[in-house]
Amino acid sequence: MGAQKSVHAGKAKIDFNVDFTHRLCAAMMVHSFRNSGTSSPLSLIVGSLCVKHPNLFGKSEKLDLLWDKGLSDSNILIAYRKPRPEWLAQHSFVFQHSISPEVGIHGVPVDNFSKTGSGGVNLCRFSAGLDLDEPGTSNWTTKTSIKFEHVRPVNDDGRSISRDLHGYSVTSSGNFHDNMVVLKQESRFAKANDHSFTRFSLQIEQGIPLMSKWLIFNRFKFAASKGVKVGPGFLLASVTGGSIVGDIAPYQAFAIGGVGSVRGYGEGAVGSGRSCLVANTQLTFPMNLMLDGVLFCDCGTDLGSGRYVPGNPGLRHGKPGAGVGVGYGVRLKFPMGHFQIVSLHQQSIKKNLKAQKNKGASVFRIEDLPIHRRRR
Template identity: 35%
Template structure:
């Protein structure tokens, strides 16, 4: 834009007419001329006002400026402001290899839905930059650029969005650690194989199909997610899930016994969840989940009682059926020197049929970290309670890599209630290597005997305990790899290996 100024000297200021300033607050102009009424128009002051108006647009990433100013008869000052307006938004897909225009798989409306910049709005460079970042976080684009192009001699611009799509689907393989196996040369190792499609129907819908297999573990999981339901202005997402799993029962029903055969917990689960942000830094999830679960021996036969004669189901049948209504709220915040995460979860068993379980489960987790010079302090706490008739294998297991280190998995106790606290101080050693010292404490709050069958009491678990130790961590694409050596209050010592952040 270019600006011009036409004035006649020695006129008194008696009013202001400002045209084209749709974004500029009227109070800004009122404050600029508050003390000038009835006084001779000062060219120097007028020039300062024009510069301040232009600066207001620049500070906010807007394209606008005073293009013309003149003194009308009667001492009326007229300012003409030119603001760039978005005329149209055009989407263009480019080939990943040649950079030439091509036909994209993604529906244009799926992209336009994500943009906060709309036709008819003032062109805001900062807002456009945020839109580029939003499109990249969808995970279906390799590169995104938005180029403004003037429209003739008007103050309007067309925005040309150049998109390079990434490969939307593929197979992957990996591995992990199961927390339920504590003995054996390959204890807890899990292999995984997965297929994912990030852009189903060209509408940014996600399909994930995975299979995990270990010594005992096996999990087949199918997830279908719509990150933003069409027509919803609250950015609500929907996930449909089906899962068939077989996991070790040693967390609750493990222990040394001459007639012991490994117990596994088989679960068939299906459900639907809706999630959305509802306040700054807060998000929520509502869901309905059905679960068919029971215990099996090493030959796959259903079991009702274990070798301590503790019951393995709440109903007394080979399987327990549960329909769960779920409510979860998550708060996250991060700054230069600290970060916070808080998760609150409520689950209610709905006895639609007489044999379905009815119980209420409440859990909460808090994690707070502080940067203190070269070190980082991490404090975490978690707790929960179950009221009603629930399956014994759904009790809270305390002890292990993600609970109280220095103990085997679930060795502190298993209760209807629990509380676990942890403190860590870590410091970067060199490169991706980090050293850490830690201490943990956990308790079933005296609720172990109230679990159906009292599996913790039958195995002589203490119900509370603490551990402390040192460890090293290495950054990796899977998250931090954790190797820790811990002591517990029973004078026992133990190595722990984990992948990713502690729960």
């Protein structure tokens, strides 16, 4: 649901776009309606405003203003790009300010781990820096950025905090905020045809300690996926992993679990670690013009690194450190978006890799795959 308006200002054109997206993936669970203590689905309504100026100073300079606003989070991004020859790296100056609940790390798993409740910790982030997009070669693209980041944890009332509800520090410095300069390089590979596709990405971040108390760390993350057409259906397999060494605040840990990780669990309900490894497999097959069948299996682990996160939030919140989610269902295709009705079964695994007691029976869940993707 949304609206769009274009305004001409001289030779320039300014586009205003407002989108409203209702993310149902965590809220629309049948058993949640029977629990009055759970959050309302209305809390996940997000409004988005996008203003673009394609010719700010008359020399094709571009200015983008993006604003996402929900009841519990917000994100403002300003990007300025000046055109350069195609054989040179395209650079843009980016400023971003966001406030969002840190549910993946400090949230408490509830309802047999299929949902995650707020842990009372929110992150207020400000960043400013330069992005460099290198000219693409064949199937590879490379992007380099250097940014200053200021991270300030706040409670639900908006007050700065240095410790969580259990008295453990939520920053690396132990103060009310963390500062860092991050040099990041990201390489992407993509190749596709009518029957298959291959994607691979690698991100490397280096914290540069320009000041004595600023964070110094090295973090990498990779993601590889392969899709193959199998008869009338489509098989998709992917693996994601990463690790971080050096200074680390709890909010920098890898959160495992959720719609984009191990389905059947709430966000971050599987584990929170310095390292992670997640594998996903999904088979989609058509049943008719508006209906697809879906089978999937997800698994993820923190590789035993949860205890190396300051304060060990994974252990304190009872996260198993490893888990498997298996599901099946149907996908309904409508003009407003795709909806999945699936049955999920989850199995938690102790860190010694022995089977743990089943954390929940099959549940009925509705997932929304929205057309609008939030920009970060």
